[in-house]
Amino acid sequence: MQEEIESVMDAVRKHHELYENALPLIASENITSNTVRVLLASDLSHRYAEGDVGNRFYQGCEYIDEIEKRAISYAKKLFEAEHVNVKPTSGVNANIAALFALTSPGDKIMALSVPDGGHISHSRYSVPAIRDLKLKNLPFDPYEMNIDVAKMVKEIKEKRPKLILLGGSLFLFPHPVLEAREVADEVGAKIVYDASHVLGLIAGKKFQDPLREEADVVTSSTHKTFPGPQGAIILCGNGLSDRIDKAVFPGTVSNHHLHHVAGLAVTLVEMKHFGAEYASQILSNAKALAQSLYEQGFDVLCEHKGFTESHQIAVDVRGYGGGDAVAKKLEKTNIITNKNMLPSDEAPDNPSGIRFGVQELSRIGMKESEMREIASFLRRVVIEKEDENRVKEEVIELRRGFQHVQYCFDGKDAYKFPEALYF
Ligand SMILES: Cc1ncc(COP(=O)(O)O)c(C=O)c1O
Structure with missing residues (x-):
């Protein structure tokens, strides 16, 4: 084999060897089943399927439709969601789509700062900046390692944001979604809950259920506690489905990653059982x-x-x-x-x-x-x-x-x- 290729293969083999012998404790990673690994290496990884199930811009999508339809239907059941989009290719992509769907340039939003646990995609360096949003950090109580509810309620009333972004990367305790819902309704704000870290716990019904606590939209990576392939998912009610779907395709994704969708479908079944x-x-x-x-x-x-x-x-x-x-x-x-x-x-x-x-x-x-x-x-x-x-x-x-x-x-x-x- 070409020496350059062999060097890459060798580095990958060594990476495998390292992880066979290590204790991986990074909170944002996981490992998929072997079925999912086979799917990730399948022909799906080479194909295009722009558009929606039954309405594609490309031919050859008969089985891709079947796979995506199943992923959506399994996710709807597992998360009891009215509407599911499985196309975002990463958690950041899902957050970009949700913020583009639900805000206009110049709107105020509230999210956690990075030291308080917010993800960089919630910060002034990322999605809020490219959407030209005015970002105000949610008040945080470091002793409780959670959002300060009384201050949050007061600030939402005063600042009247268009959107409140909950969830985060340092995420020890459930966030006050119900408390935010009440005051969000008063000021007409939407609530997006970034479940990237805790989706596997939500799937197992061992963490707060943000949809039952009336978040408008849930965005999430699919590869942290939820042990699927890298990618993302968006869950919401029927009322927002159109805006979310358009913000994903053609808004921020052209071709989604079909091998990841197949892997997601299988992981959803694994999570239903286990x-x-x-x-x-x-x-x-x-x-x-x-x-x-x-x-x-x-x-x-x-x-x-x-x-x-x-x-x-x-x-x-x-x-x-x-x-x-x-x-x-x-x-x-x-x-x-x-x-x-x-x-x-x-x-x-x-x-x-x-x-x-x-x-x-x-x-x-x-x-x-x-x-x-x-x-x-x-x-x-x-x-x-x-x-x-x-x-x-x-x-x-x-x-x-x-x-x-x-x-x-x-x-x-x-x-x-x-x-x-x-x-
Ligand atoms: C809360 C949160 N949202 C979004 C992301 C980004 O996800 P991805 O790496 O899939 O883009 C992360 C990544 O760690 C995260 O912690």
């Missing part, structure tokens, strides 16, 4: 890891609230050199995490925090006892400054027993490079 059990285990694992980290001496946020009600845990590591230094140190032991801004932070380079997410470790079958073992690895590396190579050997040993994806119908050898499985 979602409740999977989401329950995530919540138990997150609490177990948080409690153990706290007992081992870490400054885990929100002890007074049981640390977390999602897949995430936030730890203040300023005492150990900050989030950047700690994340890099952990990487040497094959523990993969990310630095994270906390509410007091101003600059993103070396923020105070580390964010852990337990969804991928839960998906490969880890339970509370493994969480306690991982907390002890973290203490040994970060607090006791033990030799990283020694801990790495134990990380690899622990991972050896967890190579299959659970909560699906076919998860063996999940981290193997596909050539070994299918060629």
Whole structure:
């Protein structure tokens, strides 16, 4: 094979090997079942199907229509949504479409700042800027790690935004959707709930249900706690379906990613069967890891609230050199995490925090006892400054027993490079 190609293949094989032997704790990632991996490598990845089911701009879409129709219908049932759009190619794309559908240039919107947990696509550097919106940050209570409801109500009444964007990237506790709904109605604002991080928990009915709490639109990535292929979904009521669909196609997507739609359809079925059990285990694992980290001496946020009600845990590591230094140190032991801004932070380079997410470790079958073992690895590396190579050997040993994806119908050898499985 061409040397250049072999170099790429080699890097991919090494990436697989790293992840077979690592503890992936990044809160925005997950692993799909093998069925989904096969679909991602299918011919669908080469095709175009602009337009809607039954009304395409291209021929050859008979089976693509069947796939997309099924994805939409499975999602409608799982999330009890009147209308579903499966075309956005990423969470940011879904947010762009929702904000373009529901606002006009010059409108006021409210969203969380990035240090308080908002995603960059909610910030003044991203979607609000390209839509020329006036952004006002939602008031946040750092002790509660949640939106300050009383201040939010007051500010919505005063500022009278057109849209309130809830949900976020550092997302420990359910957001006050019902409380926002009441006052949003008073001022005529729409509520968009970005469920990117918590969609898998919502699918398993173990987190707030934003549609039942009367958010107007739910946007979401499909690859964080929801363990599908990279991509996104938008859920809404029939009243907004037209505006949302047009803002997606032709507004912000021409050809959607058909192999991802097929993978999404399969993951929706997996979540229908296994979602409740999977989401329950995530919540138990997150609490177990948080409690153990706290007992081992870490400054885990929100002890007074049981640390977390999602897949995430936030730890203040300023005492150990900050989030950047700690994340890099952990990487040497094959523990993969990310630095994270906390509410007091101003600059993103070396923020105070580390964010852990337990969804991928839960998906490969880890339970509370493994969480306690991982907390002890973290203490040994970060607090006791033990030799990283020694801990790495134990990380690899622990991972050896967890190579299959659970909560699906076919998860063996999940981290193997596909050539070994299918060629
Ligand atoms: C709350 C939230 N919204 C949107 C996104 C963006 O999703 P994507 O990476 O699929 O564009 C993220 C990514 O982490 C996120 O945390």
